[in-house]
Amino acid sequence: MTDTAIAPPQLTGEQREFLDQILDKWSLQVLDKLCERPRRFNELRRAIPVVTQKSLTATLRRLERNGMIERVVIGTRPVAVEYRISALGETLQDLIDALLGWASSNMDEVRQARGRFDDEAGEA
Amino acid sequence: MTDTAIAPPQLTGEQREFLDQILDKWSLQVLDKLCERPRRFNELRRAIPVVTQKSLTATLRRLERNGMIERVVIGTRPVAVEYRISALGETLQDLIDALLGWASSNMDEVRQARGRFDDEAGEA
DNA sequence: CCGTATCCCTAACGATACTG
């Protein structure tokens, strides 16, 4: 106990589960797209490489349940649905951008690390 | 195209996969622990709530392969192994802290959102 | 257009036992 002024972020199981639900494979991309502007379901589907209907629906429901996005039903015919980032979701925007930017910037080094790792495994 | 000075972070599949591998259930916690100081295998195991040997091993291998951590074998008897954050991993430290901090700060609002969502589903 | 329902398959995980 020397100089830990701020409380150590000992994650509770609840928090771990929550982060797990908003940092998964598709969520980051959905949040990223919705940070730009609201989108319709099929619009999102097209914007995200190869997500299936099922996975996208599941991701949207999960994000909505966790308060990260809002689902707005527009009562036209046929029905239209718009998804948009929530106030809570917006507070994560900078972090997401930073994360995606970090991944882009360091992908090269990651590739090299993978090469080294796989080589060592191969010769052993 | 108004003021987007930085390139839009259109994630490649490769980058998405990479982020997926270092933001998963256990990785965040492992990285967090190793940012504090190097740790031994069983030390990590105890430090992280309920991870199993198998999952911890898999997580460590994945992080090592992606260049985020380093595995140092100390040739004592019985063998000791120390894991520590890599230079690349360190560049993510602030982001991880921010992420964990954000989760802590907003957990309350998340709980409320869940309550609302589950209520609506229940009465429907 | 926006989903839900179904089938199927595989990747992940926990539990347990065993090795250098």
Place this chain on the structure above:
DNA sequence: CAGTATCGTTAGGGATACGG
């Protein structure tokens, strides 16, 4: 101590078909 190996279960994901 630090793993690997195996087994059985289960959650996630893709493909497809159908409904409001």
